[in-house]
Amino acid sequence: MQSTINRQKTALTVSQLNREAKSLLESSFFQIRVLGELSSFSRPASGHWYFTLKDDRAQVRCAMFRNRNMSVRFSPKEGDQVIITGKVSLYEGRGDFQLIVDSMESDGEGKLQQAFEALKAKLSSEGLFSSAHKKSIPSHPNHLAVITSPTGAAVHDILSVLKRRFPSLPVTIYPSVVQGSEAPQQLIQALQAAIHHQTADLIIIGRGGGSLEDLWPFNDEALARAIFDCPIPIISAVGHEVDFSISDLVADLRAPTPSAAAELISPDQDALRIQIDRLSARLERQLRISLNQRQDHLNALKKRLRHPGERLREQRSRLDFAEKRLHALIQKQLTKARYQTDIAARQLERHHPARQIEHMRERLNRADEKLRRAMVNQTDRQRYQLGNLLTRLNAVNPLATLERGYAIVQAVDVDKRSPSGVTNGPVITHANDVKIGDQVINRLRHGNLICRVEAINSQESINSDEAIPSSNNLNSPANTVRNDKEPS
Structure with a gap:
């Protein structure tokens, strides 16, 4: 009896077993990708999808709920080869092993997605997606360039939004195909034309929604590098909100739709x-x-x-x-x-531009007035310093000394080449430098006197009475200087 009770305590119920198995499966497998063929596909009124994914050897039940299958961009049908992304689980009610699907794409889209991820990783490693290289978007653009199809819905949406919100903004449309093998090169040429014209200060490049194949030109590596090298800020608006492209990642700003891009750049005054x-x-x-x-x-x-x-x-x-x-x-x-x-x-x-200009004009006028005052003050200081220097130079100028009645006495050298036959010799500073009968030249303020020495007084100092002969003794021999020649 006791053994039966113990076995009942250790045994699991069916629901407990299924619950434990479900927990174990969901904790052991995280999100996975599975390739297979659709089979037994059903769409009940609830909007959920129930189907079987199989290959040539096995199959597994799958469920994709309505909130997830609304994002699938193609209409799946029996026999389609698809790649699903989801998690492993177990339906407890029947004990069925199943996959809960989060996303579904066709096998062709899977290859494109792989190419997309490879290019994304390459450009990311080179720093093309870094925020450090993003240029700021002008809050009030002066001229807009739109690179898209001239007949597509994107250009109509952009112009409609701008007409409603910002009709004064000039817009130049650079036409290009946005789908097919020729689209990347045409998009690059349109971008180069916008750069060459140098009229736009903002560029919107994009198109409306579509499948991954339709949007593939915007995943081109050459176009991505052209967008990265563009000196003008670029907004990428490719597809719908759920669509992401390489152009979105490398551009300076991504807009979920072309209309949203126009909304972003158009200020709403009201x-x-x-x-x-x-x-x-x-x-x-x-x-x-x-x-x-x-x-x-x-x-x-x-x-x-x-x-x-x-x-x-x-x-x-x-x-x-x-x-x-x-x-x-x-x-x-x-x-x-x-x-x-x-x-x-x-x-x-x-912050009105006119106020800013007026403020800068006032600052410029004050700076000009300050510069003029500084120039006047500098000129006055230079003129004052020049006057002082002239005064000091006049004080040591020999001609100023001669102006007060003094003379410079120089010896006479004979020079036959001179018209007068004599030239100025060295300056005589001592009476013993000459002898009686020698000729000397007295240099006055106006003209020179050639004189002959009649007497010599070699005393070192004389008083004022001796230095200046009186008018009564002007004819004495000691004060007589004979003028042999006319002053030169």
């Missing part, structure tokens, strides 16, 4: 006003609802209180107080909204 109006309407609506609710509540209280009294007055007082608080809150919110609007308007006015 956005703030619309938002304020929407908030104001919402606030008014909420206040009206609140007031109606309170009024209904008050009416209910009136019906319940057949005999008005102190309680009714108290309730009315509380209602009045709540209404005042509500009005005060409304006023406060409206004041706050107006204040924020005024701040935004002042900031916009302060």
